[in-house]
Amino acid sequence: MVAKFELNDDSVVVIIGTGAGGGVLANELAQKGIKVVALEAGGRYLPEDYINDEWDSFGQLAWLDARSTSGDWRVARDFSGLPAWIVKAVGGTTTHWAGASLRFQTHEFKAKTTYSEVQGANLLDWPIDLTEMEPWYEKAETKLGVTRTGDRTGLPGNTNFKVFEAGAKALGYKDVHTGRMAINSAEYDDRMACQQTGFCFQGCKWGAKWSAAYTDIPRGEATGNLEVRERAHVLKIEHDDSGKVTGVLYADKDGNQHLQKARIVCVVGNSIESPRLLLNSASAMFPDGLANSSGQVGRNYMRHMTGSVYAVFDKPVRMWRGTTMAGIIQDEARHDPSRGFVGGYELETLALGLPFMAAFLDPGGWGREFTTALDSYENMAGLWIVGEDMPQESNRITLNPDLKDQYGLPAPNVHFDDHPNDTAMRAHAYKQGMAVYDAVGATRTFPTPPYPSTHNLGTNRMSENARDGVVNKWGQTHDIANLFVSDGSQFTTGAAENPTLTIVALAIRQADHIAREMGAGNI
Amino acid sequence: MTVQTMRQGMTRRQLLSRTVATGATFVIGSGFIAGLDAAWAMETTALKPESMATLIQMARDIYPHDHVADEFYAIAVKGYDTAEAAPDIEAGIAALDAAARGKGHASYLDTGWERDRADILRAMEDSAFFQRIRGGLVTGLYNQKAVWPLFGYEGESYSQGGYIDRGFDDINWL
Ligand SMILES: Cc1cc2nc3c(=O)[nH]c(=O)nc-3n(C[C@H](O)[C@H](O)[C@H](O)COP(=O)(O)OP(=O)(O)OC[C@H]3O[C@@H](n4cnc5c(N)ncnc54)[C@H](O)[C@@H]3O)c2cc1C
Ligand code: SF4
Numbered sequence: 001m002v003a004k005f006e007l008n009d010d011s012v013v014v015i016i017g018t019g020a021g022g023g024v025l026a027n028e029l030a031q032k033g034i035k036v037v038a039l040e041a042g043g044r045y046l047p048e049d050y051i052n053d054e055w056d057s058f059g060q061l062a063w064l065d066a067r068s069t070s071g072d073w074r075v076a077r078d079f080s081g082l083p084a085w086i087v088k089a090v091g092g093t094t095t096h097w098a099g100a101s102l103r104f105q106t107h108e109f110k111a112k113t114t115y116s117e118v119q120g121a122n123l124l125d126w127p128i129d130l131t132e133m134e135p136w137y138e139k140a141e142t143k144l145g146v147t148r149t150g151d152r153t154g155l156p157g158n159t160n161f162k163v164f165e166a167g168a169k170a171l172g173y174k175d176v177h178t179g180r181m182a183i184n185s186a187e188y189d190d191r192m193a194c195q196q197t198g199f200c201f202q203g204c205k206w207g208a209k210w211s212a213a214y215t216d217i218p219r220g221e222a223t224g225n226l227e228v229r230e231r232a233h234v235l236k237i238e239h240d241d242s243g244k245v246t247g248v249l250y251a252d253k254d255g256n257q258h259l260q261k262a263r264i265v266c267v268v269g270n271s272i273e274s275p276r277l278l279l280n281s282a283s284a285m286f287p288d289g290l291a292n293s294s295g296q297v298g299r300n301y302m303r304h305m306t307g308s309v310y311a312v313f314d315k316p317v318r319m320w321r322g323t324t325m326a327g328i329i330q331d332e333a334r335h336d337p338s339r340g341f342v343g344g345y346e347l348e349t350l351a352l353g354l355p356f357m358a359a360f361l362d363p364g365g366w367g368r369e370f371t372t373a374l375d376s377y378e379n380m381a382g383l384w385i386v387g388e389d390m391p392q393e394s395n396r397i398t399l400n401p402d403l404k405d406q407y408g409l410p411a412p413n414v415h416f417d418d419h420p421n422d423t424a425m426r427a428h429a430y431k432q433g434m435a436v437y438d439a440v441g442a443t444r445t446f447p448t449p450p451y452p453s454t455h456n457l458g459t460n461r462m463s464e465n466a467r468d469g470v471v472n473k474w475g476q477t478h479d480i481a482n483l484f485v486s487d488g489s490q491f492t493t494g495a496a497e498n499p500t501l502t503i504v505a506l507a508i509r510q511a512d513h514i515a516r517e518m519g520a521g522n523i
Numbered sequence: 524m525t526v527q528t529m530r531q532g533m534t535r536r537q538l539l540s541r542t543v544a545t546g547a548t549f550v551i552g553s554g555f556i557a558g559l560d561a562a563w564a565m566e567t568t569a570l571k572p573e574s575m576a577t578l579i580q581m582a583r584d585i586y587p588h589d590h591v592a593d594e595f596y597a598i599a600v601k602g603y604d605t606a607e608a609a610p611d612i613e614a615g616i617a618a619l620d621a622a623a624r625g626k627g628h629a630s631y632l633d634t635g636w637e638r639d640r641a642d643i644l645r646a647m648e649d650s651a652f653f654q655r656i657r658g659g660l661v662t663g664l665y666n667q668k669a670v671w672p673l674f675g676y677e678g679e680s681y682s683q684g685g686y687i688d689r690g691f692d693d694i695n696w697l
Contacts, residue, residue: 052678052679052680052681053678053679055662055666156691156692157692158686158691158692159690159691159692159693159694161692162692162694162697163694163697166697194687195684195685195686195687196685196686196687196691197680197681197685197686198680198685198686198691199680199681205681206681206685313696315696316675316694317694318675318677318690318693320676320677321677321680321686321689321690321691321693322686322691322692323691353676353678354665354670354671354674354676355662355665355666357665358661358664358665359661359662359665364657366585366586366644366657367584367585367587367641367645368587368641370586371586371587371588374588374665374674375588375590375674377674377675377676378674378675378676440697
């Protein structure tokens with residue numbers, strides 16, 4: 001039975017956003033008997049609604065509200081209004097995500113200690129470590145059904161993987177496999193096995209890939225403790241004279257505004273909207289925005305050092321067939337400064353359909369150099385680079401006074417400059433990625449620039465001391481005890497791994513903490 | 524590409540006989556443009572037919588695929604044939620022709636070598652007109668489902684049960 005709570009019920013936990021962080025947190029709290037209202041800006045789409053078509057799916061699911069960009073990243077030039085590729089829907093970006101689910105490495109929780117001083121980088125150690133996170137990672141892997149963890153077997157390799165694997169082995173790489181994926185290799189948790197349809201980014205029509213949209217959210221609703229209000233866009237978080245948050249103002253699908261009271265508010269809008277909401281909630285008491293005594297809200301925006309390598313062969317590959325990202329080389333993920341940079345990177349298989357390939361292979365490119373590449377689309381293989389980027393204070397989300405969203409609120413500006421460490425790592429990764437394909441006879445390779453950000457991190461970072469960050473080790477804001485952040489904006493540093501498993505593990509852990517603190521009467 | 528302004532009502536044979544067959548599109552009389560092989564035809568309402576023909580050539584020169592017929596480029600740019608878009612497009616085409624004349628050609632369409640046309644485009648690459656046409660083509664051309672098979676791309680696969688039994692790991696040359 002789906003719950004329905006009153007607007008003036010101030011005993012509920014309000015969760016803003018229902019993606020990887022919010023969807024999981026909502027279910028975990030509901031399972032513990034806690035009453036939750038989850039407000040989601042997007043609509044509800046389920047496997048039968050997903051579309052096996054790149055642009056149609058993008059139009060259906062993407063967050064397309066006004067945003068602006070600045071900085072030296074190429075996205076600011078090629079996709080100036082689309083800094084990030086994020087979903088606006090119940091389930092958030094877990095509809096689009098590819099499912100790569102990796103734990104962080106030990107040293108990545110201690111970036112400052114391990115990398116020491118990196119000029120221009122605002123490095124900090126996480127206030128938690130891998131040992132503390134291990135049990136939560138295990139719960140997250142079980143929830144998501146991650147392959148190659150527990151007793152779950154790996155996915156079979158598709159054509160794109162076979163090319164990648166052969167190249168990797170020829171180059172001497174050892175740690176090469178079809179990934180740890182939140183995609184069923186066999187039936188699991190009432191969801192079927194992957195049918196190799198090859199549209200993982202467009203929403204899995206079989207439900208083989210984990211998405212909060214059809215797992216955690218309906219399960220939370222089934223407890224009778226969770227109400228998900230879709231097409232409910234939160235505009236502002238309200239507080240009282242004591243500085244505690246008291247509720248949130250949101251616009252419904254018709255633009256009518258409502259105030260939902262709350263005992264606790266959890267901000268989980270992904271790393272652009274979450275800091276924006278805190279900044280847009282500025283008041284006389286908190287003129288710089290909520291939870292911003294450190295001045296770090298919106299800063300240290302990270303997007304992972306990314307890039308892609310595509311390669312053309314003299315024979316067909318048909319990389320679009322099968323799982324989009326089930327393939328990984330982990331040998332370069334270690335920290336080894338002898339390569340000329342700190343931190344490491346993963347290489348993961350990636351396939352785009354023809355429409356997205358045309359848009360992303362070399363944005364702005366034209367003429368024969370460009371089109372002869374696409375002429376060989378059928379003979380193409382591809383990989384994605386994902387590595388640790390350096391947090392920088394000046395890479396940040398700010399409110400753009402000249403650009404307003406559909407509610408008249410200042411839109412976010414996303415400023416990003418590559419750090420020299422990012423640039424050095426990318427150059428190394430391009431070289432290695434191209435070598436992988438050259439080793440199996442590529443006739444041409446393409447070091448493809450980063451896409452609009454799919455991983456958005458760090459803008460409300462976790463810190464031991466209140467002066468260094470926005471939230472404590474539980475994701476609770478240093479300044480306001482009943483205000484939490486539950487998405488990737490908590491990340492103190494980015495690590496080399498795709499972030500979602502860590503977001504989910506932190507959300508499960510945070511639910512435990514919130515329940516405990518509520519029980520103790522502390523919040 | 525050869526463009527001729529023709530009287531209306533000609534038969535295909537007459538058209539062919541009057542056209543120097545080095546290209547693929549030509550303009551037929553008032554507001555009508557057709558493929559030389561008569562495989563397709565489109566009417567223009569707001570743009571001059573010559574301008575539409577130039578636009579189609581420009582589209583091909585921006586994204587030249589020798590195995591993709593003009594028809595698909597025509598579909599990709601036909602959206603500019605509106606009263607709203609026409610003034611800017613006509614101005615852009617006029618600038619393109621002026622640039623061609625500056626290089627000693629009668630018009631953009633009369634510039635024989637792709638290399639020379641590409642040079643003309645390269646010089647105006649940063650213009651709003653060029654960027655509008657190029658940007659529009661990214662989806663206008665490559666998102667046509669009828670174009671996909673020409674590149675081998677198979678599109679939607681769910682209705683066929685994915686590739687689990689249809690070659691997801693089918694590679695024999697490694
Ligand atoms: C194409 C693609 C592939 C990816 N592949 C992987 C992968 O393989 N592995 C991996 O680890 N990660 C992957 N990611 C990243 C992953 O999707 C994100 O890390 C994850 O979804 C982030 O979770 P989140 O809860 O922070 O935000 P989201 O999942 O983005 O959810 C945020 C939700 O909040 C809502 N919201 C925002 N603001 C408001 C507001 N003001 N009011 C109400 N609702 C609001 C949004 O509509 C959205 O539904 C991928 C992402 C993309 C785009
Ligand atoms: S390839 Fe597998 S996981 Fe991806 S969309 Fe298809 S069935 Fe789902």
